[in-house]
Amino acid sequence: MAQLTVWKEKCMSNELTRDSFWVVIPTYNRADDLIATLDSLAKSEVNMAQVIVVDNGSKDDTVAKMQAHYPYMHLLALETNIGATGGSNAGFDFALAQGADYVIRMDSDIEVDPGFL
Secondary structure, three states, X not given: OHHHHXXXXXXXXXXXXXHHEEEEEEEOOOHHHHHHHHHHHHOOOOOHHHEEEEEEOOOXXXXXXXXXXXXXXXXXXXXXXXXXXXXXXXXXXXXXXXXXXXXXXXXXXXXXXXXXX
């Protein structure tokens, strides 16, 4: 309950900025879907340097396409598929180690509205 109070206070005081949020996107064999997701995030107010893609050992060109289109983003390329939960947790750990205040977990096959954040 205390965390909810802190959240409300930050929202009301305008202390939250786009840099308060990190995004974690686990993926597996979804190269084209992932690029569409990242393109939609790039059109929003998300700080793209705070997006973490966790690739679960994809066998397609997911990693290559992501690196070609968004080379400045964080990529955790896992050797084996540890599932969506495992990939998400790896991304959460990375974001928190970087000092993230809040982490948004997204699937790799969605597109967000430019004003979602």
